[in-house]
Each structure stands twice: as C-alpha cells, then as structure tokens.
Amino acid sequence: MAEVAFPLAAKLIEKLGSIASEQISLAWSVKADLKKLQRTMSTIKDVLLDAEQKQAHNQQIRSWLRQLKDVFLDADDLLDEFECEALRREVVETFHGTTGKVRRFFSRSNPIAFRLRVGHQIKEIRERLDELKSNKAIFDSLTSIDHHGSGGDHHERVNVTHSFVRASKVIGRESEKKQIINLLMEQGDDNQSGNGNVSVIPIVGIGGLGKTTLAKLVYDDERVCFEKKMWVSVSVDFEITRLIKMILSSASDTEMSDKLTLDQLQGRLRHALKDKKFLLVLDDVWNEDRIKWSELRDLLIEGAKSGSKILVTTRNTWVAEMMGTIPTNINLQFLSFEDCLSLFVECAFKEGRDKDYPNLFEMGKDIVRKCGGVPLAVKTLGSQLHSKTDEREWKLVRDSEIWKLEREGASHILPALRLSYTQLPPHLRLCLAYCSHLPKDQFQFSSFHLIRYWMAHGILDQSRFHGNMELEDIGELYFKDLCARSFFQNVNDRNIYCRFDMHDLIHDLVQSIAQGECFTVKSANTKDISENVRHLTVLEAGHNVSTTLQKLNKVRTLISAQTKIDESFMRTCFSGFKYLRVLQLPTCSLQVLPSSIGSLKHLRYLGISFNEAITKLPSAICKLQSLQTLRFLGCDNLEELPRDISKLLSLTSLELTTKQTSFPKNGVGCLKSLRFLGIVKCSNLTSLPRETSYLASLQTLWIVECKQLDLGKVNYQGPQLRLQKLFIRDVSRMVALPEWFQKAANTLQVLVIRMCENLEALPDWLENFTSLTKLVISSCQKLSSLPEGIRSLTSLRLRELVIEDCPKLERRC
CATH class of the missing domain: 3.80.10.10 (Ribonuclease Inhibitor)
Structure with a gap:
C-alpha cells in the first residue's frame, strides 16, 4: 500500500497527538517519546504526496514508500496498545471500582515493564524512520508542499450516480447488440429436441469493455422472448453443484436447499428445462476445463426445445472457442475515440454543458486518448471530473505522471484506474485500499460488513466531522462516495444495508495497491508468504x-x-x-x-x-x-x-x-x-x-x-x-x-414488516413519525386497516410505500 503512505501518516500524527495528551501516556511516562515520534513523522509526511506522484516511474521511491508504509503500520499497532490499555482500565473502573483491583487488573502489564517495552518499541520505530529519512538520494529529492490534502483531499461531495448508469444508454455497441439479438431470434425446429438444438453464443473481450452490460441490454430487450430466462454470474469457481443451484434458483426464483444431492439437482434441472425454449446467460466464465463444461452442457441441452440459447461472457478466447457453437464469436473491441469521447462527455459534464467549457473539452480529448478505448476507464475518469470546472484539476488528470505506469497485461487499463484512485481524498484512498481483501470471485458484498471492516482497522476519520458523527454513519458516507465515483457498482438497497460488487478491474487496482x-x-503456496503480510x-x-x-x-x-x-x-x-x-x-x-x-x-x-x-x-x-x-x-x-x-x-x-x-x-x-x-x-x-x-x-x-x-x-x-x-x-x-x-417517532426512517401472520392493524400514531421515508408491509394475512393519516405520510415525507400480499387489506381498500 505504498499509495496510502500519506493518509496513514496523517492518521498516525493525529493519533499520536491525541494519545500524548491523554492521561494514559502520563501513567507510563512516554509522553515525551510520543511527541518526538510525532515530530519525526510530520517531517516525513510533508514530502509524501510528492513521493507518491513520482513513484510511478522511480523504483527507488516506490521501494522507499513500501518500507515507510511498513513502519507506519507497525507504529499503528504500537499506538493501539494505548487504546487497549485505556479500555481495560475503563472496564475495571466500571465493573470493579478504582481501588486496588485496578492495580491487580494491570498486574500482567506492570507499569514499569510496560514503560520499558513500549519505550523500546517507540525508539525502534523512530530509528527506522530516521534511517529512511536519512536516505539523501530520495528524501532530499522530494518537495515539501502544503497540499492541504491535495491529490484529491477536497471536501465537496459530487453525486455522479446519474451520469452514466442506465444500461439503455450504452454508447458504441449498437452493431454488437443487433448481431446478438439476431442470433438469439434464430429459430430451430420446434418439433425437435436434443443435443444439437441449443446454441452457445460467446461475448469475448478484456475486462472493462462492457461485456456484462451488453449481455444485460440483450437480456432485457423486448424482442428477446423465451419461455424461461436465467442469469447466472459464474466467475472463477466453475463448480457444477453450485452452478446447477444458481440456474435453478434463477429459473424458479426460489432458493435451493443445501441438502439436495447432486443427483437430485441434476434431475430437477433437466425437468425444469425439458421441452422449454430457454435463454441462459453465463456471465464472466473463466473455466478452461472442457470436461467440466461438457458435464454442465449435457444437463442443459438434454431435452431442451430447439431455439434455446446460452449467452456466455468471458475474457478468455480459449473459453469462447471451447463453449461456442456459432461460426464467429462476438469479439468486443476497444471503443472508438468518438464513442469514448461521447461517453466521457456524458460522465464529466452536465447535459449540454460541454460547449460552455471549450478548454476543458479539449483537455477531455487528451484524457480520453489515454484511456485506450476502455469504457470503464473512460467512465471512471469522467465521473471523477464530473461538474468540476477548475482547469487545474483537469490538467492534473491529463498531465499526471501516473500515466507512465505500465503493468503487464493491463497497460491500457490500470494506469487510468490508478489515476482515479490517486485523485481520491486520502480518507477514501485508505478505505478503497482496504477492499483488497474482498474475494474476487464473490458476486456481491455487503456494505454493512465492509463499513465494520473499516471501523475495525481504524481508518474512518472522525476528526473530519469534529466528533459529531458515529463511525457507522461516517462509513455510510464513505461508501456512498465511492459508489458515486464508480468504484462500486450494481448497488442494491436491501433496507438495512446495500449489496454491491466491484468490477474485476477495480479489484485488480486495489490488489496492485495492496501488493504484499x-x-x-x-x-x-505457504512458502511464498511474506512476514509483512497483514x-x-x-x-x-x-x-x-x-x-x-x-x-x-x-x-x-x-x-x-x-x-x-x-x-x-x-x-x-x-x-x-x-x-x-x-x-x-x-x-x-x-x-x-x-x-x-x-x-x-x-x-x-x-x-x-x-x-x-x-x-x-x-x-x-x-x-x-x-x-x-x-x-x-x-x-x-x-x-x-x-x-x-x-x-x-x-x-x-x-x-x-x-x-x-x-x-x-x-x-x-x-x-x-x-x-x-x-x-x-x-x-x-x-x-x-x-x-x-x-x-x-x-x-x-x-x-x-x-x-x-x-x-x-x-x-x-x-x-x-x-x-x-x-x-x-x-x-x-x-x-x-x-x-x-x-x-422513535422523530427518528425512524425505514419500517419493514414481513410475514407477520397475526398483525391486524397499523396504529394511528404512525402518522406522527416525522422522519419516515420508507414503509414496506408484506405477506401480513390478517392486516385489515391502515392509519387514517397514511395520506399525510405519503404526501409529505414517505418516498416509498410498498404493500403486497395482504389480502384482507386489499379487499377493504
């Protein structure tokens, strides 16, 4: 995480100041030591933004930053000791009073022993920092600039969720869409069924070209009519039992029991598809094992009606050749410059405003050229610049040295995405970097757990809000910020939390940031583990x-x-x-x-x-x-x-x-x-x-x-x-x-009640809930009345009202 050295340093300096001023540091006589460490770290922090900019083309600086980051993380572990000790003292005082029991409680961390151990660790960290600081070839070549958190440390929040998120507005894929729809509409002999009557149509291209979006466009097109339509996100794990369950769940909209055997599952699958004309999308296939594919294919095509189709998206040409049955695959190419520019304008400017800023538009052309025809890169950078009119910010994106960074196999993509990353405010850079541990082959993640991971690692910056916000609420803001900047996608509000996923390229980006x-x-592979793995x-x-x-x-x-x-x-x-x-x-x-x-x-x-x-x-x-x-x-x-x-x-x-x-x-x-x-x-x-x-x-x-x-x-x-x-x-x-x-009349925002079979009525006092914005009542068989004031709720505050499967209520209202 060399790129997170600056936000780590900022976080640690603040933490050092806080701990040094607390009574806990005085108790072990380490206040002076902590203050010295804080000064050393502040001196180094002043040059970190310049170092992060220059590391893209300087291996020495890159290595220096990695070593620095390791010291910072070790320092963070040390400072956490103080917080843990303070909490232990609070527990003792709360539950046992403050007499001799406190001394007994702390006996296993004797003050003198603790002072010696912590003092030694502080000294060791200072020595390591001094050694890195004394590297004249690097440290003296870096510029100390008061960035005020520049490099993305700005506080305005830009909502870009409506810039380019509608699947119906895909730019530059009209011919591919028409080609796929024609293939899907081709009819076989409806009186026949058997192995030769299911066509497999592969869409092939590198990550970020829009294969999944194109498949969604086709899948939802009103001309594409099938008796059954199923969508399965395959990813890396091509495990037959899992895939059959997912296909059956998509076909029936019902969760499959884990107790079903493979034999039972394959029987249900064949029965579900027998004599049916179906469309199945297998999205993001990586499997190169022909035997595994043959096993699944045989179950899918046995007895299927002629005209059934399987649409496959994959990055791998070999996978497409192995699975496809059409003469030529649908090979997605890089978007043309004109299409990329149109996409960029959609993302970066408010509608029709590009003509108002000719200088920005010209710089936008240069930025688009550097995106290499990859829609994801164009969208990410365009969203990053959305509604910004300061030419300096656009020049920073256009002229950044980070474009010189080349990565094997991703030279057209990672530089663009990495630049978007470096333009984030430091607090968001830190949070995104900590997404590196999310498994790449998992379809969706939970915002609830991600935010609590961030909390656990202490990277939510409460000081920016002057301590007036809870960590969970800060995490919600950070999550929404990253969504708005296109780092997360397919965000689905589940009332209590959001489900979301990360594009593979974004995952590749955070993995490269967190390398090691x-x-x-x-x-x-256990021999390959580094001792610095965290x-x-x-x-x-x-x-x-x-x-x-x-x-x-x-x-x-x-x-x-x-x-x-x-x-x-x-x-x-x-x-x-x-x-x-x-x-x-x-x-x-x-x-x-x-x-x-x-x-x-x-x-x-x-x-x-x-x-x-x-x-x-x-x-x-x-x-x-x-x-x-x-x-x-x-x-x-x-x-x-x-x-x-x-x-x-x-x-x-x-x-x-x-x-x-x-x-x-x-x-x-x-x-x-x-x-x-x-x-x-x-x-x-x-x-x-x-x-x-x-x-x-x-x-x-x-x-x-x-x-x-x-x-x-x-x-x-x-x-x-x-x-x-x-x-x-x-x-x-x-x-x-x-x-x-x-x-909770003044605070409740979301109320969801489902499957409460004996609920008879909602109370009249519900109309007094002044903050209620979402009310969902589902499958409550005995519910027969709503509050008289429900109309005032819907007209004044309530943005979403859902009432379903409540038969008594339906008859009365």
Missing part, C-alpha cells in the same frame, strides 16, 4: 499451513474460507496474531472456540456465524474490550450467551442466534454503545432484554423468525429513541406494533 499486504493461503484468507488449514503461519506476527485480518478447521490451527493463530483486528470463521464446523481468544486485545470484528455445531462461547470473549462487531448468526445450537457480555464496552453491532428463552440479566440489555442488534431464528426467545440501556443508542433493530417473541414486553421509560431502521419478519405473536416504538 494480502495473501491467500493454500498448502501448496491480511490472510485461508483456503486450506492443514498442519503445513499452521506451521508456516507461526512465523507471522503482523496479521490484522484472518478470514477462513475452509469448511473445517481444527482447534490447533486456531490456537496457532490466536497465539501468533496478537494484532488481529478482524477474525472471520463462518461455516467452519466449529465445535469449540478456544479460550485463548481472550488474548486478542486488538480484535474489533469477530464473525463465527453459521457454525451449527457450536453450543457455547467461552467467557474469555468478554475480555475483548476493543470488540466492536460480534456475529454468531445461524449458530442454531448455541445454548446461552456469555454472562459477562455487558463488559464489551465498545460493542456497537451484535447479530445472534440462541436457543435461550430469555436474555440473561445484566447482559445484552446493558450494552450502552449498541447501535445495531440483529436477533435471528431465536425460536425459543419470548422477550427482548429486560434492561433497556441498549435502546438509548440503538439505531437499527433487525428481528427475524422469532415465533415466540412478544415485542410488547418492554418497559422503556427513557428519553426519545434514536432508532432509524426497524425490520421485523416472521414474528407470529405480534398483533400490533408495540406502544414503546412511539419513542
């Missing part, structure tokens, strides 16, 4: 892997994609990865979580969802005072929650499944920092926590499939609630909205 930071572990994804967790991982001590993110991991592997990680911030172990067949997890004092995010075998969580989890996000959703056999869970003072997000009938006393209900609470599939639960401290800060409440839950059993006597989003699904005992929800 991320590593995917397999047993065959983000690990584990695909295999055998003995060889555990042995190799023992040499790592800087890991901050550990995500296991392995379906089964043993206790020894976890112990290795827990003992070695002392700076771990994010730990994700979903569906890993966990039976026991080692109590050694309590030693991970830096841990902010713990996800152990969908481990059905686990019955108990160790009480040591309650020692994780830095923990912000805790997820044990879908742990259906979890018998009880840890008793001291209220000691998690930093916890802001909790998602849980438990077999308990009630929450323990002095537990979840005492989590005063909680802002998100998800209670899912708690089939025995009868009431929410009896203590209501958690409600004071709660912003989102998500309750799903809790059939015994009585929401009315809450006696909230506090001030107005801060609740903004309320999602209730399949809560059978709810006959009416509880009275205590009225406390």
Whole structure:
C-alpha cells in the first residue's frame, strides 16, 4: 500500500497527538517519546504526496514508500496498545471500582515493564524512520508542499450516480447488440429436441469493455422472448453443484436447499428445462476445463426445445472457442475515440454543458486518448471530473505522471484506474485500499460488513466531522462516495444495508495497491508468504499451513474460507496474531472456540456465524474490550450467551442466534454503545432484554423468525429513541406494533414488516413519525386497516410505500 503512505501518516500524527495528551501516556511516562515520534513523522509526511506522484516511474521511491508504509503500520499497532490499555482500565473502573483491583487488573502489564517495552518499541520505530529519512538520494529529492490534502483531499461531495448508469444508454455497441439479438431470434425446429438444438453464443473481450452490460441490454430487450430466462454470474469457481443451484434458483426464483444431492439437482434441472425454449446467460466464465463444461452442457441441452440459447461472457478466447457453437464469436473491441469521447462527455459534464467549457473539452480529448478505448476507464475518469470546472484539476488528470505506469497485461487499463484512485481524498484512498481483501470471485458484498471492516482497522476519520458523527454513519458516507465515483457498482438497497460488487478491474487496482499486504493461503503456496503480510484468507488449514503461519506476527485480518478447521490451527493463530483486528470463521464446523481468544486485545470484528455445531462461547470473549462487531448468526445450537457480555464496552453491532428463552440479566440489555442488534431464528426467545440501556443508542433493530417473541414486553421509560431502521419478519405473536416504538417517532426512517401472520392493524400514531421515508408491509394475512393519516405520510415525507400480499387489506381498500 505504498499509495496510502500519506493518509496513514496523517492518521498516525493525529493519533499520536491525541494519545500524548491523554492521561494514559502520563501513567507510563512516554509522553515525551510520543511527541518526538510525532515530530519525526510530520517531517516525513510533508514530502509524501510528492513521493507518491513520482513513484510511478522511480523504483527507488516506490521501494522507499513500501518500507515507510511498513513502519507506519507497525507504529499503528504500537499506538493501539494505548487504546487497549485505556479500555481495560475503563472496564475495571466500571465493573470493579478504582481501588486496588485496578492495580491487580494491570498486574500482567506492570507499569514499569510496560514503560520499558513500549519505550523500546517507540525508539525502534523512530530509528527506522530516521534511517529512511536519512536516505539523501530520495528524501532530499522530494518537495515539501502544503497540499492541504491535495491529490484529491477536497471536501465537496459530487453525486455522479446519474451520469452514466442506465444500461439503455450504452454508447458504441449498437452493431454488437443487433448481431446478438439476431442470433438469439434464430429459430430451430420446434418439433425437435436434443443435443444439437441449443446454441452457445460467446461475448469475448478484456475486462472493462462492457461485456456484462451488453449481455444485460440483450437480456432485457423486448424482442428477446423465451419461455424461461436465467442469469447466472459464474466467475472463477466453475463448480457444477453450485452452478446447477444458481440456474435453478434463477429459473424458479426460489432458493435451493443445501441438502439436495447432486443427483437430485441434476434431475430437477433437466425437468425444469425439458421441452422449454430457454435463454441462459453465463456471465464472466473463466473455466478452461472442457470436461467440466461438457458435464454442465449435457444437463442443459438434454431435452431442451430447439431455439434455446446460452449467452456466455468471458475474457478468455480459449473459453469462447471451447463453449461456442456459432461460426464467429462476438469479439468486443476497444471503443472508438468518438464513442469514448461521447461517453466521457456524458460522465464529466452536465447535459449540454460541454460547449460552455471549450478548454476543458479539449483537455477531455487528451484524457480520453489515454484511456485506450476502455469504457470503464473512460467512465471512471469522467465521473471523477464530473461538474468540476477548475482547469487545474483537469490538467492534473491529463498531465499526471501516473500515466507512465505500465503493468503487464493491463497497460491500457490500470494506469487510468490508478489515476482515479490517486485523485481520491486520502480518507477514501485508505478505505478503497482496504477492499483488497474482498474475494474476487464473490458476486456481491455487503456494505454493512465492509463499513465494520473499516471501523475495525481504524481508518474512518472522525476528526473530519469534529466528533459529531458515529463511525457507522461516517462509513455510510464513505461508501456512498465511492459508489458515486464508480468504484462500486450494481448497488442494491436491501433496507438495512446495500449489496454491491466491484468490477474485476477495480479489484485488480486495489490488489496492485495492496501488493504484499494480502495473501491467500493454500498448502501448496505457504512458502511464498511474506512476514509483512497483514491480511490472510485461508483456503486450506492443514498442519503445513499452521506451521508456516507461526512465523507471522503482523496479521490484522484472518478470514477462513475452509469448511473445517481444527482447534490447533486456531490456537496457532490466536497465539501468533496478537494484532488481529478482524477474525472471520463462518461455516467452519466449529465445535469449540478456544479460550485463548481472550488474548486478542486488538480484535474489533469477530464473525463465527453459521457454525451449527457450536453450543457455547467461552467467557474469555468478554475480555475483548476493543470488540466492536460480534456475529454468531445461524449458530442454531448455541445454548446461552456469555454472562459477562455487558463488559464489551465498545460493542456497537451484535447479530445472534440462541436457543435461550430469555436474555440473561445484566447482559445484552446493558450494552450502552449498541447501535445495531440483529436477533435471528431465536425460536425459543419470548422477550427482548429486560434492561433497556441498549435502546438509548440503538439505531437499527433487525428481528427475524422469532415465533415466540412478544415485542410488547418492554418497559422503556427513557428519553426519545434514536432508532432509524426497524425490520421485523416472521414474528407470529405480534398483533400490533408495540406502544414503546412511539419513542422513535422523530427518528425512524425505514419500517419493514414481513410475514407477520397475526398483525391486524397499523396504529394511528404512525402518522406522527416525522422522519419516515420508507414503509414496506408484506405477506401480513390478517392486516385489515391502515392509519387514517397514511395520506399525510405519503404526501409529505414517505418516498416509498410498498404493500403486497395482504389480502384482507386489499379487499377493504
């Protein structure tokens, strides 16, 4: 992450100043040391923007920045020690008073020993920085400029979501679209069925040329008529069982059970397509294994009606040759200069305004030429400059030295995208770089979890908002900013969070930025792991892997994609990865979580969802005072929650499944920092926590499939609630909205109620909800009336009202 050296330095300097002024630094007599470190870092920071600009064509500067970044990250780990110690002190004072118990609590980090250890680490980091600063050949060649966060550090927010996001306005693909539609409309013999009656039409081209967009245009065209239409995003994993499930789900709009065998699935697939004329889009195919393709193809074409078509998008010409049945593939070429310029104008200028700025238009031509005919690059840079009229900003894009950067196999693309990256404000550069650990072959991601990853790594800049905004809200703003700048796409609002994906080229970009930071572990490649790796994804967790991982001590993110991991592997990680911030172990067949997890004092995010075998969580989890996000959703056999869970003072997000009938006393209900609470599939639960401290800060409440839950059993006597989003699904005992929800009348923005079979009416007081913008009521069979004031809601505030599958209401209204 050499490109993030500047934002890292800015973050650390602020952190150093904050910690040096706190009582915690005085307690261990390290204030002077911290101030010296802050001064050294400030001197280096002054030249970093110039270094980042020049690194594109200077290997020495690039190497210097990488070394600097490693020191910065080590310094960040050190400073985090102070925050952890401060939190531990707060826990002791809150739960045990401030007497001798504080001294006993800190006995394992004796003040003198801590002072010596931390003092030594501060000295080591200062020496490493001084050594890098003393490199005259580099440091003296760099210019110290007061950029005020230049290189993208501006504060205006530009909404570019409407510049060029409509699929119907694709520029320059008319002939390809016409060609594909003609091929799709070709009729076979409708009286025949069999292997030779399904055509496979490949669309081929490098990433970023618009293959998927073109496929969508064709798929949605009114002239393209089939009995069944299915869309499947294939990506790297061409696993037959997964693909059959996805095809069946698309065909029937129904989720396929994981319990179905491959034989059952293939039978259902053949039955679903038999004697049907279908269109199937297989988007983003990478598989070169002819046997795998033949196995899937045979299932698709067996018994299909003549005229059925399969449309394939791929980057690989060999894949297209292997799968295609037409004489010539649809090969997407680079867009012409004229088409790229039209696209650029769409993105960069408000409609018709390009003629008002002839100088910018001429510079735009030069920028378009450097995009090499790649629509994604054109769109990204155009969106970056949208509505900007300052010629200096346009010249910076046009003349940037970063265009000289050449990457093997991506020389036309990565420079353009990298320039868009460097033009981001530093805080957004840092956030985008941390997307490097998102798996490339995953179809969609959740904004909810991404924002909490950012929180866990401490990269959300609260100081920019003078401490007046919560971290979650800052993360929402950053996410929307990155969406508006075209770094995320296919954003789908799911009420509580957004689903989104990253174009492969954007993923390639963030991977190149984070080079050396991320590593995917397999047993065959463990020898290649660098000791400076900080983000690990584990695909295999055998003995060889555990042995190799023992040499790592800087890991901050550990995500296991392995379906089964043993206790020894976890112990290795827990003992070695002392700076771990994010730990994700979903569906890993966990039976026991080692109590050694309590030693991970830096841990902010713990996800152990969908481990059905686990019955108990160790009480040591309650020692994780830095923990912000805790997820044990879908742990259906979890018998009880840890008793001291209220000691998690930093916890802001909790998602849980438990077999308990009630929450323990002095537990979840005492989590005063909680802002998100998800209670899912708690089939025995009868009431929410009896203590209501958690409600004071709660912003989102998500309750799903809790059939015994009585929401009315809450006696909230506090001030107005801060609740903004309320999602209730399949809560059978709810006959009416509880009275205590009225406390959220001034803040509630989204209310979604689904499958509540006994809900009879919405209360009249709902019309008093002055902030409500979205109301969704679905599949509530007994609902028969709406508030009299619903008209005032729809005319004044409510932007979205959805009422569906409510038969009694339909008959009355």
